[in-house]
Amino acid sequence: MGFSGDNLKGFILALLSSGFIGASFIVKKKGLRRAAAASGVRAGFGGYSYLLEPLWWAGMVTMIVGEIANFVAYAFAPAVLVTPLGALSIIVSAVLAHFLLKERLHSLAVLGCVMCIAGSVVIVVHAPQERTITSVQELWRMATQTSFVLYVASVIVLVFVLVFHFSPRYGHSNVLIFTAICSLMGSLSVMSVKALGTSLKLTFEGNNQLIYPETWCFMLVVLTCVITQMNYLNKISVRRRNSAQTKRVNSPME
Incomplete structure (x- = not known):
């Protein structure tokens, strides 16, 4: 797939979006932990105390920045190019979870990350050109x-x-x-x-x-x-x- 100027902009924005969104999950999760510890009611059981947790909002702001970048990327590049790159947020989230949340990244998880990267590369490289809208x-x-x-x-x-x-x-x-x-x-x-x-x-x-x-x-x-x-x-x-x-x-x- 040839990269025009707009496609390159969309590609870079999609990569930045994956980084911000992947990091936001980790920050939000730390906020959810704090909120659950303080209120005793977890979000998974209907608790919404995380809305009062600054760390959760920091993660939300990070996610919003990532989503805006993703949104703008769709305006410049075809969806078939931008969408697969969203899978890279999984890699960012998994790596940060391993180091910041001390969650073990087992061999199957590593294999899954490698498959995400390989799949994204294959789709992006062989993506068809999008006609002008x-x-x-x-x-x-x-x-x-x-x-x-x-x-x-x-x-x-x-x-x-x-x-x-x-x-x-x-x-x-x-x-x-x-x-x-x-x-x-x-x-x-x-x-x-x-x-x-x-x-x-x-x-x-x-x-x-x-x-x-x-x-x-x-x-x-x-x-x-x-x-x-x-x-x-x-x-x-x-x-x-x-x-x-x-x-x-x-x-x-x-």
Whole structure:
């Protein structure tokens, strides 16, 4: 894939975004630990005391900076280039967790990190060129194609089933429930973030896209996805911490 000036900007912004977002998870997790220790009610069990914890907000600000960089990256580069680079935040988070949170990075985790890097490189190198988008209405036509509408409907149904049926019953014992919710919502946010970023870029270039209702619809989807993901990412962080504590307590070596 040839790198134009815009693609290079998007590539660099996506890398910076992964660094900020990966670091934010660690800072937020330390904040969640402090909040749980102070209030006795963990976020995974409905506690929201972390909203009063400055360290959690520091992590949130770091994440916002990363998300802004990611958002701008979508405006410059194709989604097929930016999205795979988001996996690098996993590497940053895993490495920082090993050193700052003293969480052991086992051989399978290292293998997973290597696979993330390899997969991202392969996708980026072989990503197809993106055609130029001249208005948000073009993206809206793509988003309202029958195949994509069916995908969106199936994702929404799955998310509702996970949130209202599986999450209350199994969410605190199986981290895959919360992970699946975040991943499914993330799959919807990619299209909307790309559309919103493109709309703002075109608007700043003199082609006002804010007059179209499609722009605001995409913005609503982005906000919904981000809020939902933030909520369940906090639950994942606390769930992982509880699992690690249980293993240490039950370990005959400690």
